[in-house]
Amino acid sequence: MIGSVALLEQFEAPARLRALGGAYLASNTMGIIPASAIDAELECLRLQARHGIEVWDNGAWMGVLERYAAVIARYLEVSPTQVCPVTNITDGLWRVFGCLEYRGDRRTILQTAMEFTTQEYAAFGFERFGAEVVIVPSDPAHHTVPTDRLLDAIRHHRPVVVNLSHAAFESGYLHDVQAVAAACREVDSVFCLDAAQTGFVLPIHLQQTGADVVLLQQHKWGCGGTGAACVVAHPRFLERYEPALVGWMSHAETFAFERGRARFGQSAWRLLGGTPDVPAKARAAAAAGLIVDTLGIDRVFEHNQALVGALLEGLTEKGLRPIALPRRAGFVAIECGSADRARALEHGLRARHLVIDSRGSRLRVGPTFYNDRGDIERLVAALGELNRSV
Numbered sequence: 118m119i120g121s122v123a124l125l126e127q128f129e130a131p132a133r134l135r136a137l138g139g140a141y142l143a144s145n146t147m148g149i150i151p152a153s154a155i156d157a158e159l160e161c162l163r164l165q166a167r168h169g170i171e172v173w174d175n176g177a178w179m180g181v182l183e184r185y186a187a188v189i190a191r192y193l194e195v196s197p198t199q200v201c202p203v204t205n206i207t208d209g210l211w212r213v214f215g216c217l218e219y220r221g222d223r224r225t226i227l228q229t230a231m232e233f234t235t236q237e238y239a240a241f242g243f244e245r246f247g248a249e250v251v252i253v254p255s256d257p258a259h260h261t262v263p264t265d266r267l268l269d270a271i272r273h274h275r276p277v278v279v280n281l282s283h284a285a286f287e288s289g290y291l292h293d294v295q296a297v298a299a300a301c302r303e304v305d306s307v308f309c310l311d312a313a314q315t316g317f318v319l320p321i322h323l324q325q326t327g328a329d330v331v332l333l334q335q336h337k338w339g340c341g342g343t344g345a346a347c348v349v350a351h352p353r354f355l356e357r358y359e360p361a362l363v364g365w366m367s368h369a370e371t372f373a374f375e376r377g378r379a380r381f382g383q384s385a386w387r388l389l390g391g392t393p394d395v396p397a398k399a400r401a402a403a404a405a406g407l408i409v410d411t412l413g414i415d416r417v418f419e420h421n422q423a424l425v426g427a428l429l430e431g432l433t434e435k436g437l438r439p440i441a442l443p444r445r446a447g448f449v450a451i452e453c454g455s456a457d458r459a460r461a462l463e464h465g466l467r468a469r470h471l472v473i474d475s476r477g478s479r480l481r482v483g484p485t486f487y488n489d490r491g492d493i494e495r496l497v498a499a500l501g502e503l504n505r506s507v
């Protein structure tokens with residue numbers, strides 16, 4: 118564990134499960150919301166109850182949105198004006214896809230066979246607007262997508278947009294994003310990086326990734342719960358593209374209530390649409406502040422990787438099969454042979470108060486700052502036993 122006792126006490130499930138001899142190791146799929154973030158959301162709601170419409174005029178709501186954008190900006194090393202709050206990644210993806218045109222010989226949305234379902238569904242949803250979806254196959258074991266194969270496909274198809282998960286949700290494979298960004302620049306494709314699986318556990322700097330847009334959510338490692346997502350866009354994207362999904366808050370001067378077509382400013386708020394979920398952003402800003410400012414994302418990542426290393430070693434000693442990868446994100450996927458077996462192991466672990474999750478034939482284990490080596494040791498010991506009986 119890293120962080121002070123007072124900070125760690127804010128996270129209920131990890132401490133409760135540890136006291137029962139178990140562990141919470143599923144932050145790759147749902148992080149635990151700290152008490153201070155819940156308080157921040159309640160305070161935001163109370164202000165609305167107390168002041169009604171004045172929360173706009175007295176700066177309470179704008180203050181929340183500014184704090185949220187500021188902490189995300191510190192994380193990705195961008196200006197807060199590059200951050201647009203949205204509800205979830207799917208929502209952000211549609212806003213980005215909706216900025217683009219799919220016509221003539223430039224119609225392709227290119228992604229890989231290892232994207233999350235939402236990315237596939239959203240891309241196919243754009244067929245009605247003229248898009249053609251190209252899916253680059255994974256390796257036969259479905260662990261990675263070889264970088265050369267991906268780069269060749271980008272150069273060949275010259276897509277309108279490359280829509281890529283930073284880390285593959287089933288295996289934890291981390292893409293070489295800088296190589297992808299370079300190929301996108303060669304053929305003038307927008308590079309949209311979905312950081313659902315890596316946000317708030319890996320250091321991610323927009324400029325370094327080379328992406329035009331990064332999509333973040335805090336449901337997982339970000340410990341911010343639902344409704345806490347954003348689109349972070351490079352100025353070159355904002356200068357060039359205008360959104361199709363437009364609402365009153367996309368306007369350059371929202372409170373002027375001008376009629377007719379929306380007039381856009383240079384900030385990412387052109388993507389905003391309607392009234393954002395302000396209380397959720399109050400919660401998200403508080404949780405992000407703990408990770409980005411109080412703990413520090415580099416320290417969070419270092420701790421995560423130390424636990425991932427201990428986990429890989431322990432699993433291998435017990436004869437389990439963690440998926441070997443050339444580059445790994447913050448979680449470990451373990452091949453169980455079949456989906457039924459993976460579910461049976463997951464349930465066996467739950468009965469011992471050890472919480473992890475499964476996808477298909479794989480178990481996934483995602484440790485973060487509120488975990489320690491003891492959590493990993495208890496998981497490995499239990500898995501070693503269950504592996505013999507299930």
Ligand SMILES: Cc1ncc(COP(=O)(O)O)c(C=O)c1O
Nearest residue numbers: 205206207233235282286313334
């Ligand atoms: C890579 C990836 N993108 C998107 C999502 C879904 O995001 P949201 O529910 O915020 O739309 C997930 C998973 O839960 C994911 O793993």
